[in-house]
Amino acid sequence: MTASRVDLTVRVGPLRLQNPILLASGTCGYVYELAAAVPVQRLGGVIPKTVTLQPRAGNPPPRTVETACGLLNSIGLDNDGIDHFLDHHLPRLSTLGVPLIVNVAGKAPEEFARLCERIDRVADVVAAIELNLSCPNVAGGIDFAVRPELTEGVLRRCRAATGLPLIAKLTPNVTDIAAIGQAAEQGGATAISAINTVLGMAVDWRRRRPRLGAGLGGLSGPAIKPIALRCVWQLCRAVSCPVIGIGGIQSIDDVMEFLVAGATAVQIGTATFYDPACAVRLVDQLPGAVAELGATSVRDIVGSLRFRQ
Amino acid sequence: MQAWSVEEATVLWNRPVARDTWRMALQAPRLADRIRPGQFLMLRLANGRSDPLLARPYALYDVVRLGSTGDAIGVEIVYLVVGKQTRLLTELRPGETAVVWGPLGNGFDAIPPARHLLLVAGGIGQTPFYAFAAERTGVRHYGAEQRTELAEAVVLCYGARSSDLLACVDDFSRLPIEVVLCTDDGSAGRRGLVTEAAAEWLDRPGNWVVVGCGPEPMLRALQQLCGRRGVPCYLSLEVPMACGFGACFSCAVPVRLGGAVDYRRCCLDGPVFDASEVVF
Numbered sequence: 348m349t350a351s352r353v354d355l356t357v358r359v360g361p362l363r364l365q366n367p368i369l370l371a372s373g374t375c376g377y378v379y380e381l382a383a384a385v386p387v388q389r390l391g392g393v394i395p396k397t398v399t400l401q402p403r404a405g406n407p408p409p410r411t412v413e414t415a416c417g418l419l420n421s422i423g424l425d426n427d428g429i430d431h432f433l434d435h436h437l438p439r440l441s442t443l444g445v446p447l448i449v450n451v452a453g454k455a456p457e458e459f460a461r462l463c464e465r466i467d468r469v470a471d472v473v474a475a476i477e478l479n480l481s482c483p484n485v486a487g488g489i490d491f492a493v494r495p496e497l498t499e500g501v502l503r504r505c506r507a508a509t510g511l512p513l514i515a516k517l518t519p520n521v522t523d524i525a526a527i528g529q530a531a532e533q534g535g536a537t538a539i540s541a542i543n544t545v546l547g548m549a550v551d552w553r554r555r556r557p558r559l560g561a562g563l564g565g566l567s568g569p570a571i572k573p574i575a576l577r578c579v580w581q582l583c584r585a586v587s588c589p590v591i592g593i594g595g596i597q598s599i600d601d602v603m604e605f606l607v608a609g610a611t612a613v614q615i616g617t618a619t620f621y622d623p624a625c626a627v628r629l630v631d632q633l634p635g636a637v638a639e640l641g642a643t644s645v646r647d648i649v650g651s652l653r654f655r656q
Numbered sequence: 657m658q659a660w661s662v663e664e665a666t667v668l669w670n671r672p673v674a675r676d677t678w679r680m681a682l683q684a685p686r687l688a689d690r691i692r693p694g695q696f697l698m699l700r701l702a703n704g705r706s707d708p709l710l711a712r713p714y715a716l717y718d719v720v721r722l723g724s725t726g727d728a729i730g731v732e733i734v735y736l737v738v739g740k741q742t743r744l745l746t747e748l749r750p751g752e753t754a755v756v757w758g759p760l761g762n763g764f765d766a767i768p769p770a771r772h773l774l775l776v777a778g779g780i781g782q783t784p785f786y787a788f789a790a791e792r793t794g795v796r797h798y799g800a801e802q803r804t805e806l807a808e809a810v811v812l813c814y815g816a817r818s819s820d821l822l823a824c825v826d827d828f829s830r831l832p833i834e835v836v837l838c839t840d841d842g843s844a845g846r847r848g849l850v851t852e853a854a855a856e857w858l859d860r861p862g863n864w865v866v867v868g869c870g871p872e873p874m875l876r877a878l879q880q881l882c883g884r885r886g887v888p889c890y891l892s893l894e895v896p897m898a899c900g901f902g903a904c905f906s907c908a909v910p911v912r913l914g915g916a917v918d919y920r921r922c923c924l925d926g927p928v929f930d931a932s933e934v935v936f
């Protein structure tokens with residue numbers, strides 16, 4: 348099979364994407380910053396930074412610390428709220444020529460539902476909503492995706508609030524991510540994305556202080572890829588909806604590993620920080636890698652992982 | 657949003673210029689053509705390396721031009737060896753490559769034209785001032801724009817712990833500016849804090865605009881000094897950055913805007929801030 352004939356399109360529920368490479372929320376700002384240098388319209392989709400109902404200042408600096416092969420962050424959902432997002436960011440985002448998935452977070456199920464209602468009114472320029480059920484950096488907020496019944500509850504409220512595809516973004520900081528995934532699907536999730544960051548910490552022992560302003564943070568980058576792959580594989584076995592893989596992806600090998608393990612699409616996260624053109628390059632490299640497996644379509648290789656009997 | 661680009665840059669030279677301080681030139685024509693004084697670039701050792709993972713921000717020191725045509729072909733940075741990444745940087749040889757992206761940040765264009773410029777540098781904070789001083793004295797120009805508003809007088813007060821840490825003093829001395837050196841131990845220039853030297857210059861007649869770059873205690877002292885005297889002051893800040901282009905929200909700087917304190921991204925809204933807005 349020649350690389351030029353490979354079909355890169357994938358389906359996430361009713362959503363048809365030109366390729367399975369997306370930009371992860373929280374790692375591409377409001378996308379226009381990156382679009383000044385990188386042709387983001389070549390991607391399958393983009394997911395701007397989490398939007399909340401009210402503006403949030405975010406956490407005190409330092410907000411990031413580099414660790415071995417990883418990045419620890421506690422940004423704290425710094426954003427100007429849904430009103431500002433709709434008035435200021437959405438008009439710019441809708442001109443980028445790439446499917447837009449809006450990521451939202453609420454402190455209560457009602458807040459998630461209200462956010463979904465607001466976005467539903469601009470559904471003509473939004474491809475889907477991703478629910479950030481799992482930000483580890485928000486003090487006082489409930490981490491919904493650590494308990495199946497809370498996850499299902501949020502999904503049900505959101506499902507009633509919008510007809511847009513709903514993607515439930517899950518945390519790896521749980522005992523059984525498959526059970527959370529099943530609850531999300533039960534509640535009406537169109538797809539599941541995993542994983543959000545792994546809760547971590549960095550200590551400056553000489554000053555006897557945490558290195559992050561907020562104390563704890565979320566680990567991302569190549570260091571967490573094996574955890575993410577494991578979660579994606581476990582989710583794919585437990586649910587029937589599409590799973591979108593996130594976690595430490597920086598090379599075409601990483602992309603292929605997630606697809607073979609069962610991910611319908613992937614999100615590029617931290618790699619954009621240290622390799623801004625990474626995601627676009629992966630789109631270029633994908634046909635060759637799919638062809639190497641003798642496949643004609645990305646869809647043919649999704650979930651083709653074989654275990655030795 | 658200004659245009660920026662990613663380039664694979666070839667090292668032209670990389671050599672020590674003072675204790676733990678190196679000067680490196682990288683061939684990067686697209687960057688060199690556009691970058692302005694006070695702007696910065698991100699530099700990553702090589703694609704594929706996962707530790708250290710992230711790029712680091714470096715201020716523009718100077719632009720490298722081809723002798724005959726004067727075309728901008730590269731950028732120079734001056735860096736202090738402080739950790740794993742900068743130690744590895746010293747091992748780069750001419751002909752080897754690194755990945756750079758920029759130009760980034762607002763740069764010194766955020767500062768209105770000034771007749772009398774007092775530049776105050778501490779530690780490695782002198783690096784962005786060479787291009788700035790060279791341009792505002794009409795010696796060199798940067799980017800497509802030809803700046804015309806020259807300063808009548810430019811003074812650099814440059815302080816370090818000791819003389820062996822002072823870097824690139826010869827370059828500054830060749831510019832038509834006043835250079836005042838300060839060291840903590842008196843091994844070069846005057847003994848004492850650079851902010852004390854700056855305060856004495858402000859006593860002289862002139863429409864001073866102060867620009868600071870250096871460690872936080874120095875910047876805080878400068879902010880207070882200029883605040884007391886009602887002198888306009890701008891600070892070029894150095895904060896940890898993961899991406900440099902506005903995507904990560906790591907480089908949050910607390911600023912006071914109309915009474916309320918909010919965070920601004922140092923990479924997009926800075927690194928040059930009006931000192932009266934910065935909250936230390």
